[in-house]
Amino acid sequence: MTVPSQSIQKKDKHNYVECDDCSMNSVCRPLSTVKQSINLSDSFLHKRITTKANHILFNQSTPLTNIYAVSSGAFKLLLQTDDSTENIIGLRFPGELIGEDALFLKTYNYTAIAIGDSSVCKVSVEQMTSCGQLIPEIQKNLIELLSRQNYVRQKNFQAYIGKKSADSLLAAFLLNIIERNASYTGSDNSIELPINRNNIANFLGLRRETLSRVFSKFQKEQLIQVEGRKIKLIAQENLIKIADL
Amino acid sequence: MTVPSQSIQKKDKHNYVECDDCSMNSVCRPLSTVKQSINLSDSFLHKRITTKANHILFNQSTPLTNIYAVSSGAFKLLLQTDDSTENIIGLRFPGELIGEDALFLKTYNYTAIAIGDSSVCKVSVEQMTSCGQLIPEIQKNLIELLSRQNYVRQKNFQAYIGKKSADSLLAAFLLNIIERNASYTGSDNSIELPINRNNIANFLGLRRETLSRVFSKFQKEQLIQVEGRKIKLIAQENLIKIADL
DNA sequence: ATTTAAATTTGACATAGATCAAGTTTGAAC
DNA sequence: GTTCAAACTTGATCTATGTCAAATTTAAAT
Structure with missing residues (x-):
């Protein structure tokens, strides 16, 4: 398969993903609608933020607050061991989720750090959940999202195990x-x-x-x-x- | 931590999990209610079945029809490669799910085979989905289930990668x-x-x-x-x- | 109980990857 | 451009794991 080399525009020399190509889109989009129609004071449902290289998105073992979707750049996921060596257990690229595996225990399972200058979409779990109870569409999309993530994880595991x-x-x-x-x-x-x-x-x-x-x-x-x-x-x-x- | 050795009853010399301890319970239970109240002809929503050793639950690359939860025994998940060697990429024990990672592409990603005589609960994906659209509780529980599974997969990956x-x-x-x-x-x-x-x-x-x-x-x-x-x-x-x- | 095949363990040696050491290249700061 | 530190590569050995072979144990069938 050949892909036209200039078919995709890049921004700021980073690889970049538009909302349309973001894995969180299915959740984000209905949330935006809610935001506009209900006009939720100054709190936010989702928000794109930019991060410098080495910015820590969240730390291992801290309480889950947000789930992130990478827009541009890349992030490394690592475990902090006692011996202070950097223990990389994963990478995340534009369109991929970070932190969604913490939905179960409500605690982040690793530390996430920007590799270069990057940007992410940040979705408040609290607000996503409370909105979700009102909007079936969000529930449904979340199921789709989590299913997909399970698939990706299965493939990833298969690629390296054994x-x-x-x-x-x-x-x-x-x-x-x-x-x-x-x-x-x-x-x-x-x-x-x-x-x-x-x-x-x-x-x-x-x-x-x-x-x-x-x-x-x-x-x-x-x-x-x-x-x-x-x-x-x-x-x-x-x-x-x-x-x- | 010490656990009383006789505190858990076993059935048929297999390790055995009751519905109360099954990870699929949150989805199964509401489904049962629906089944009883709507009385869906001869079709079933979920059903416990027993399998002999080496019974094939489903084959890699075939269309997704059911999701399973192990009740007793154990299952091996394997990839069929051309060279006919058995390539085990996972094991599943009582309380754990099998095949849920196929929800995304609707195709099983591996072959699942009973290791010894075992039993599983079988839930029809089609019926689960159609009921889910009517019953918000099922949606919510499914989200919980998939979140948990993502967590389990993350931990599993961490345990072996690197x-x-x-x-x-x-x-x-x-x-x-x-x-x-x-x-x-x-x-x-x-x-x-x-x-x-x-x-x-x-x-x-x-x-x-x-x-x-x-x-x-x-x-x-x-x-x-x-x-x-x-x-x-x-x-x-x-x-x-x-x-x- | 006896036989038999399969599973597991152990030994001897070969090899892929780790370790230690020294170089070379790259890229940022000046 | 020059300097310097970090990143990367290459070489020489050492060690853990693979490979091949054989012995032993286990479990199933009779």
Whole structure:
């Protein structure tokens, strides 16, 4: 599949997703209507905010207040362990949700930090819930949203569980990252990685030296083309085989 | 925490969960009410069925028809790859859901097979959805259910992502399995594993020989007590450290 | 109880990845 | 542009896990 390279406009050199392409849209849109019609004082139902690099969206183990949908940039999700090492357990890109897994226990399960300058839509859980009880459409859309998220999580889990070789892990990672970003980068075979090798290695459970060697090997074997953080897939089919997907 | 060993009744030598402890209860219960009041001809909304060992609940890539909640026994979820090797990507125990991640694309994402003789509650998605539109309570409960499932999936992902050492993988696995079964086995430190070493190794991405050695090592180091498939945790705190949870 | 196949464990060796060390490249600050 | 620190790569060894082989245990069938 080829995608016209200029078909998608970018803003501020970030990848950017419009409301139409946001996964939270189905919840946001009815909420906006309510907001306008009921005119809820100065409180807000949802609001787009911009964040600088390294901005902390929320901290692990704090009470759930908002759910976020990434509009532009990227976020890393990490666990704070006692040994102060950064333990990345996930990445989120435009169109994806952050914090929705806290709806159950009402407590955030990880810390979310902006990787570069980014923007997110912020939806108050309290207000979303109270509105939802009045508006069946919101309920229905929330179900759709949560179902979809379960699907995404299942796929994500499948992609990494039972894999241990550095080759298969990196192949799975690259394919996953590129697929998740394809709709707004306009490319299904290339990406500028939002995180450094250290972070990728940490996420995959590899050492940075090992990861570096695999990158070099993949390039030498003409599977990918590497230019710093810019990655282009050359032999996608082979990578899929290596990833065992 | 100590749990009275005889506090939970078992049926047919299987671990068994009553409707009260079933994760689908919040959806099932209102559905039953509807069923009784509307008296929907011969169709059913939910129904408990028993399955023999190796019974296939559904096949990967087939259209979603039902969602299941395990009542007793255990199920393995697997991917069918071309090379005919069994690729276990998950296990499900009493109280847990199977197939709910297919709600999004309406197609099952894996094959689900009973490990031993088991029983499940079967809920028709079509009927659940159509009833849900009439009954707000079902909508609300479904949201709760899906939120919870997202939470469980997040925890599961966190437990294994970025882990590669055989020690940490096995420790994470044992703690996870025992915790998920604690409420109805009545023990938070022991279990009879529902699957063999081969399957565990496959799930964790290890070789059976390696897994066997780690089992032996954990026993020698007094971390666990092993008797075939019966496992008892001796030094739970140490295992948590090894698992890096 | 006996037989048999399957599951599990253990040993010996090979290899992928970790570790340690040293270089090279990149990119931000001046 | 120059300087400097951080990021990344490469090389040399070491170690954990994979691989191959064989022994032992377990469990099912008779």
